Structure formats: structure tokens, C-alpha cells
Amino acid sequence: xxxxxxxxxxxxxxxxxxxxxxxxxxxxxxxxxxxxxxxxxxxxxxxxxxxxxxxxxxxxxxxxxxxxxxxxxxxxxxxxxxxxxxxxxxxxxxxxxxxxxxxxxxxxxxxxxxxxxxxxxxxxxxxxxxxxxxxxxxxxxxxxxxxxxxxxxxxxxxxxxxxxxxxxxxxxxxxxxxxxxxxxxxxxxxxxxxxxxxxxxxxxxxxxxxxxxxxxxxxxxxxxxxxxxxxxxxxxxxxxxxxxxxxxxxxxxxxxxxxxxxxxxxxxxxxxxxxxxxxxxxxxxxxxxxxxxxxxxxxxxxxxxxxxxxxxxxxxxxxxx
Amino acid sequence: xxxxxxxxxxxxxxxxxxxxxxxxxxxxxxxxxxxxxxxxxxxxxxxxxxxxxxxxxxxxxxxxxxxxxxxxxxxxxxxxxxxxxxxxxxxxxxxxxxxxxxxxxxxxxxxxxxxxxxxxxxxxxxxxxxxxxxxxxxxxxxxxxxxxxxxxxxxxxxxxxxxxxxxxxxxxxxxxxxxxxxxxxxxxxxxxxxxxxxxxxxxxxxxxxxxxxxxxxxxxxxxxxxxxxxxxxxxxxxxxxxxxxxxxxxxxxxxxxxxxxxxxxxxxxxxxxxxxxxxxxxxxxxxxxxxxxxxxxxxxxxxxxxxxxxxxxxxxxxxxxxxxxxxxxxxxxxxxxxxxxxxxxxxxxxxxxxxxxxxxxxxxxxxxxxxxxxxxxxxxxxxxxxxxxxxxxxxxxxxxxxxxxxxxxxxxxxxxxxxxxxxxxxxxxxxxxxxxxx
Numbered sequence: 204x205x206x207x208x209x210x211x212x213x214x215x216x217x218x219x220x221x222x223x224x225x226x227x228x229x230x231x232x233x234x235x236x237x238x239x240x241x242x243x244x245x246x247x248x249x250x251x252x253x254x255x256x257x258x259x260x261x262x263x264x265x266x267x268x269x270x271x272x273x274x275x276x277x278x279x280x281x282x283x284x285x286x287x288x289x290x291x292x293x294x295x296x297x298x299x300x301x302x303x304x305x306x307x308x309x310x311x312x313x314x315x316x317x318x319x320x321x322x323x324x325x326x327x328x329x330x331x332x333x334x335x336x337x338x339x340x341x342x343x344x345x346x347x348x349x350x351x352x353x354x355x356x357x358x359x360x361x362x363x364x365x366x367x368x369x370x371x372x373x374x375x376x377x378x379x380x381x382x383x384x385x386x387x388x389x390x391x392x393x394x395x396x397x398x399x400x401x402x403x404x405x406x407x408x409x410x411x412x413x414x415x416x417x418x419x420x421x422x423x424x425x426x427x428x429x430x431x432x433x434x435x436x437x438x439x440x441x442x443x444x445x446x447x448x449x450x451x452x453x454x455x456x457x458x459x460x461x462x463x464x465x466x467x468x469x470x471x472x473x474x475x476x477x478x479x480x481x482x483x484x485x486x487x488x489x490x491x492x493x494x495x496x497x498x499x500x501x502x503x504x505x506x507x508x509x510x511x512x513x514x515x516x517x518x519x520x521x522x523x524x
Numbered sequence: 525x526x527x528x529x530x531x532x533x534x535x536x537x538x539x540x541x542x543x544x545x546x547x548x549x550x551x552x553x554x555x556x557x558x559x560x561x562x563x564x565x566x567x568x569x570x571x572x573x574x575x576x577x578x579x580x581x582x583x584x585x586x587x588x589x590x591x592x593x594x595x596x597x598x599x600x601x602x603x604x605x606x607x608x609x610x611x612x613x614x615x616x617x618x619x620x621x622x623x624x625x626x627x628x629x630x631x632x633x634x635x636x637x638x639x640x641x642x643x644x645x646x647x648x649x650x651x652x653x654x655x656x657x658x659x660x661x662x663x664x665x666x667x668x669x670x671x672x673x674x675x676x677x678x679x680x681x682x683x684x685x686x687x688x689x690x691x692x693x694x695x696x697x698x699x700x701x702x703x704x705x706x707x708x709x710x711x712x713x714x715x716x717x718x719x720x721x722x723x724x725x726x727x728x729x730x731x732x733x734x735x736x737x738x739x740x741x742x743x744x745x746x747x748x749x750x751x752x753x754x755x756x757x758x759x760x761x762x763x764x765x766x767x768x769x770x771x772x773x774x775x776x777x778x779x780x781x782x783x784x785x786x787x788x789x790x791x792x793x794x795x796x797x798x799x800x801x802x803x804x805x806x807x808x809x810x811x812x813x814x815x816x817x818x819x820x821x822x823x824x825x826x827x828x829x830x831x832x833x834x835x836x837x838x839x840x841x842x843x844x845x846x847x848x849x850x851x852x853x854x855x856x857x858x859x860x861x862x863x864x865x866x867x868x869x870x871x872x873x874x875x876x877x878x879x880x881x882x883x884x885x886x887x888x889x890x891x892x893x894x895x896x897x898x899x900x901x902x903x904x905x906x907x908x909x910x911x912x913x914x915x916x917x918x919x920x921x922x923x924x925x926x927x928x929x930x931x932x933x934x935x936x937x938x939x940x941x942x943x944x945x946x947x948x949x950x951x952x953x954x955x956x957x958x959x960x961x962x
Contacts, residue, residue, distance in 0.1 A: 224797065301840070302844070303844070323845035323846065323847040324725055324726035325726075325845065328797065328798060328799045343726070344726050344727075345726030345727075346725055346727075378723075384726060408718055408723045409719055
């Protein structure tokens with residue numbers, strides 16, 4: 204553990220986790236610190252604690268997701284919550300029910316928390332207004348994916364022992380990325396120097412107002428970086444004329460071993476997945492010694508356990524149980 | 525029956541009047557306007573101090589939703605909303621179901637308006653059949669049935685060629701083409717003004733230039749054809765620049781701005797972050813620099829009209845994900861209060877200029893006999909209460925819809941009563957003395 208940045212609070216006074224935007228630096232650190240403790244549970248032969256026993260958590264996923272949904276489900280089970288999964292294709296959404304009605308029907312069965320993944324920005328805000336259950340944002344449109352940013356920060360902190368002062372370069376489809384928006388919020392709140400890079404067509408308007416440096420030169424972004432994070436480039440973006448071809452994208456923005464030489468010698472390579480090998484990242488880099496991509500996935504469980512635990516009331520709740 | 529409105533301040537820019545005058549109403553018309561008119565034979569209404577009599581306000585851009593979308597609004601609820609907002613007349617856009625692209629729909633709307641018998645209704649016909657942008661609608665027939673202008677509102681006129689033809693053809697009747705300026709390819713799937721706030725919220729952007737590029741096209745075609753184009757619900761500074769320039773070189777171009785576009789900015793999306801679908805309209809709330817430019821245009825005369833783009837929606841439709849909710853907000857019952865509070869009281873414009881923007885100018889653009897308190901004119905009169913404290917309470921709207929971003933706003937200035945054809949059609953009980961107009 205670092206001596207530099209640790210939480211000075213012990214409780215999360217929120218009903219929901221809608222985005223990193225709502226968290227103070229102290230609250231972010233509390234989640235990261237709690238995740239440290241949670242990770243140990245995953246190393247035990249019996250990977251289960253009773254923290255959320257008797258709590259019902261609904262994983263409501265309106266978008267396909269393997270990694271995030273599985274990660275949440277494992278986290279919930281390790282905390283002994285009763286979990287159930289609702290995927291869009293099996294829900295009444297296909298029968299034309301609105302999100303609000305779906306949520307109100309779930310709410311009538313009194314779940315304690317709803318983990319929501321949705322294709323539209325702000326869907327979690329909509330649910331949080333109408334539900335007593337705590338809402339955890341598992342990705343809403345192009346807006347936020349807070350647990351991803353938390354697990355990224357957890358992974359960075361593990362390797363670098365700090366976040367403040369690090370140079371973090373984020374490269375890829377910035378415009379459509381909720382991972383970018385959550386990471387920018389989190390990393391700037393904890394004092395990192397954040398650079399973002401990608402084609403000008405995929406640069407979010409006014410991104411500098413979020414306290415980051417934008418450049419179309421990947422080399423400039425990567426120069427001296429402690430962390431390089433690649434974002435997925437969706438294959439259908441060519442249709443929107445954002446760039447001419449995947450081949451050209453790779454040649455201008457793809458992360459290769461050559462480009463990476465500009466970074467610090469102990470740089471770490473991150474990717475929230477799913478990766479397009481040979482588009483935003485060369486396989487040599489993805490599978491290379493600096494890659495922490497699978498560690499990110501492993502840490503996701505601990506971070507989500509921490510979020511679930513803290514939103515459910517943390518130690519306070521356990522005492523009452 | 526004769527009624528004498530005695531001693532009120534009359535603001536009638538069409539006749540250069542601003543001062544204490546009496547107005548004698550005989551039946552449906554204004555018989556005389558003057559100082560100290562004789563009272564005999566007339567029912568005398570002592571106009572309470574602080575009230576202002578203006579020519580009937582005319583909202584030239586509303587959506588009444590009938591036929592076809594009666595769950596949102598009907599002609600009857602729409603005109604009830606209009607008179608409660610101080611409007612004696614409205615012009616309704618053709619994007620009903622079916623589209624008002626033929627005399628049958630126009631006549632249906634006018635019949636519903638006659639039954640409701642509140643505000644006057646002037647339908648706007650479609651430019652093209654089904655507003656599809658392929659073939660002109662039967663414009664002469666629409667005009668004969670009562671349409672006063674044409675528009676494919678909700679969409680821009682699809683091609684430059686069709687816009688040229690529409691201007692040329694409608695120009696024969698001296699009818700303006702009212703244009704919803706938007707380049708569909710630049711708008712894409714946008715739902716909010718392209719800029720920092722939309723970006724931070726993960727909402728797809730609609731750049732300001734999506735509007736102004738189409739305004740530039742239309743103004744160029746208006747100049748070429750010599751016909752009149754009216755730019756609807758203008759929101760972007762670059763569009764206003766194009767309008768100013770067009771006016772300077774003699775193109776027949778006019779434009780309107782909606783109250784939300786000179787009041788709110790895209791920052792409303794983020795303060796607080798709520799994805800409030802009552803902040804979703806098209807064109808979207810723009811940057812502060814755009815909003816400020818709208819205010820400048822209103823003050824310097826380059827903006828011709830304030831119109832609300834009253835767009836009622838059912839609450840089920842607005843209680844959706846931001847991306848899925850329909851664009852639009854209601855405006856009829858908040859317009860006057862916002863105009864007083866944001867334009868007249870802060871000194872952006874004088875009251876006489878507001879009356880031009882809300883009455884005389886829209887009447888002139890659509891060639892409608894309104895906008896004046898001349899002797900012999902129909903007695904459509906708005907009784908305004910400039911100092912009335914108003915708290916916007918959507919639950920009390922006469923409109924069927926409640927979709928406003930102004931709920932709870934406290935404003936100074938409101939409506940006391942509304943007279944259409946000499947008949948009192950609305951009295952605001954919370955404006956002391958307004959009951960005298962009963």
C-alpha cells in the first residue's frame with residue numbers, strides 16, 4: 204500500500220454508483236482500499252464471505268457483455284448475495300416494455316441493488332430517480348463505466364504504487380468510449396497527467412475542459428508515459444467516415460512495440476477489452492511483458508466486490524446482519 | 525354590445541401608440557381608440573393600473589398534434605393553452621398524422637378550431653406531399669383551404685431544387701416558406717448541442733453548423749427567386765449571421781427565435797446532471813455564445829419574431845432514455861412571462877418591440893389580419909400584467925402536455941386576460957382586477 208494516497212473516510216454515502224463524476228477523490232480511494240481487502244477473499248479455498256447475505260442483486264444487462272456481467276456475478280456470489288441475471292433478449296423489452304416499466308416491475312420485487320448495462324447514456328440516472336434499489340452503472344451508452352475505471356486505477360496503483368503525477372496515455376476511439384469518460388474523471392481527480400490521442404474525427408469536443416491534453420500524435424501522447432491504455436475501435440466506425448480503413452487506423456494509431464519505445468521503460472499496457480488485435484493494438488504488445496490486460500480482468504472482481512459492499516452499507520450493514 | 529376599455533396603457537407599435545388610451549369595442553371589432561372616449565351606451569371596463577393592452581399576440585410556430593396525435597394535444601387543448609398564454613392566434617405546423625398536405629386536413633383542423641372557438645388557428649401546409657421532399661403538395665389548394673404558409677417542419681426541405689421550386693411556386697401567392705433548417709447528415713443521430721456538455725454526458729452532438737448551413741442554402745435561394753423564406757426556431761449564432769447578411773443584400777428572409785433559445789444553454793444539461801428529457805428539443809439548447817447572440821439579434825432588430833415551437837408530448841414519451849425521448853417542449857403558457865422577465869425587465873428591449881416580435885411581425889410575415897389595434901380591426905387584444913409575479917406550475921397548464929424545462933421558475937410578468945373578436949376567452953384569476961374583463 205502506498206503511503207501517499209489512502210482514504211480518510213470509511214463509508215460511501217451514496218445510494219448509487221452512477222459515475223465517477225459523483226465521487227470525491229477520498230471516495231475513490233476508499234473503494235480502492237476496500238478492493239485490496241476483497242481481493243484476498245478470491246485467494247481462499249472457500250471464496251465466500253457473508254457480507255451481502257440476504258441481499259438481492261439484479262444484473263440487468265441490455266447490451267451483450269461477457270466480461271463485465273460475469274465479473275459482477277462472481278463478485279456478488281463471493282459476497283453471498285442472491286443474484287439474478289436479466290439479459291435483454293430474455294426480457295420483456297423485446298415485447299415493447301419501456302425501461303421505466305421494466306425497472307418498476309423489478310422494483311416491486313424489492314431487490315437491494317440493480318446493476319445496469321444499457322446502450323443509452325443516462326439510463327442509470329433515469330433508474331436512480333424511480334428506484335429505491337441502489338443502481339450500479341455497468342456501462343451506460345457513451346457516458347460512464349465507473350467500475351472499469353476503478354479497476355483500471357486499482358491495477359495502475361498496484362504496479363506504480365501511486366496515481367498522482369503519472370503520465371497516462373489513452374489512445375483509440377475516444378468519442379464513443381464510456382471507459383474514456385470514466386477514466387478521465389478518475390485519473391484527473393487523483394492527479395494523473397492524462398493525455399488522449401486518436402483521429403481528430405474521434406476526439407470528443409471540449410475534452411481539454413476535463414483537464415486532459417488531446418493530441419492526434421500518438422508518439423507525443425506515449426512519450427514518457429507510465430501507462431498506455433488502448434480503447435477498442437469498433438469495426439463499424441468506418442461507415443461513419445471516422446477513418447478510412449482498419450489498416451490505415453493501425454498504421455497511424457495502432458500500438459506497436461516500436462511506438463512503445465517512447466514510453467517509460469516500466470510502462471504498463473492496458474485495454475478494457477474486447478481487443479481488436481491488429482487494429483488498436485499489435486498482438487506483440489497485447490501479449491508482451493508490459494501487458495497487464497488480464498490482471499485488469501482479475502482485479503475487476505475485487506473492485507466490484509468493494510463497490511457492492513460499500514454501497515450496501517459496508518461494515519455498518521454487517522453489524523446489523 | 526359595446527365595451528369600453530378605459531384608461532389602460534395601450535402599446536400598439538403598428539399605430540405608434542404607447543400611452544393611456546381608451547378602446548371602444550363594438551361587437552367583434554375595434555370601433556374607436558382615443559383619449560377620454562364617451563362612455564354612454566357601452567359597458568365600461570376600468571383597466572386596472574399596471575395592465576397593458578396590446579394587439580393580440582400571435583404564435584406563428586406551434587404543434588397542435590391533431591389529427592392523429594391526440595394523446596399529445598388536440599386543437600381544443602392547444603388553443604386553450606394559447607389563450608391562457610395571452611395568444612389570440614396561432615399558426616400550426618403540418619406534421620400531424622396524416623400530414624397537412626391537402627385541403628381535407630386543413631379543413632379538419634379549421635373545423636376543430638371553430639368548435640373550440642378560442643384562439644384563431646392559421647394552418648401551415650406542407651411543402652411536399654407527406655413532407656417527403658419529393659413532390660410539391662397542392663399549394664394553391666392548401667391556400668384556398670386556409671393555409672397561410674408552407675413548411676416541412678420537423679424536417680428541412682429535402683433538396684435545394686425542391687426548395688427553389690417551393691419558393692418560386694409559393695411566391696406566386698406571396699406565401700412564405702417556413703424552414704426547419706437542419707442538414708440531416710450533420711445532425712446524424714445527435715440529441716444535444718455538439719460541445720463540451722454533450723460530450724461529457726456521452727450524448728451525440730448536433731453541431732450548430734447543421735442549422736446554419738441549411739439557412740445559408742435557403743437564404744441564397746430566397747435571393748435568387750425573390751421569394752420569402754422564414755427561418756424557424758433559430759438557435760445558432762452562425763444562422764443569425766447568415767440572416768443579417770441576407771437582409772443586407774436584400775434577400776427576403778425573416779427569422780424567429782424561441783424563448784428557450786434566448787434563455788437556456790446546453791449547460792442546463794449538466795446543472796445538475798439528470799438527463800432531463802425536458803431539456804431535449806430540436807434545435808437543441810446551444811452554447812452561451814449562441815444564446816447571447818440570439819439576445820443581441822432580438823435587441824438590434826435582426827430577429828423578426830419570437831415563436832414558441834410549442835411541441836406537446838405525452839409524459840410516457842418523455843419518461844424515456846434521453847436518446848429515445850422525442851424532441852420538443854411546450855411553450856405557449858410560459859412565453860409571455862419569460863419575455864417580460866428576460867427581455868423587457870432587464871432592458872434588452874422595450875415593451876413596444878416585444879409587441880412587434882409577438883404580434884405585428886408574425887402577422888405581417890404570414891399576411892394575417894392581426895397585430896394592430898387600429899379602428900376597424902378585429903378586437904383581438906392581449907391584456908398583459910408586466911409586474912405580475914408568476915411561478916410556472918406545469919400541473920395547471922391548459923395544454924394536455926407538461927413537458928417544460930421551466931417548471932418551478934419564478935418570473936415577473938404575465939397575462940391578465942385574452943380577448944378574441946371582442947369576447948373575453950381567458951381571465952387569469954391570480955391577476956388582481958382581471959375579472960373586470962369577464
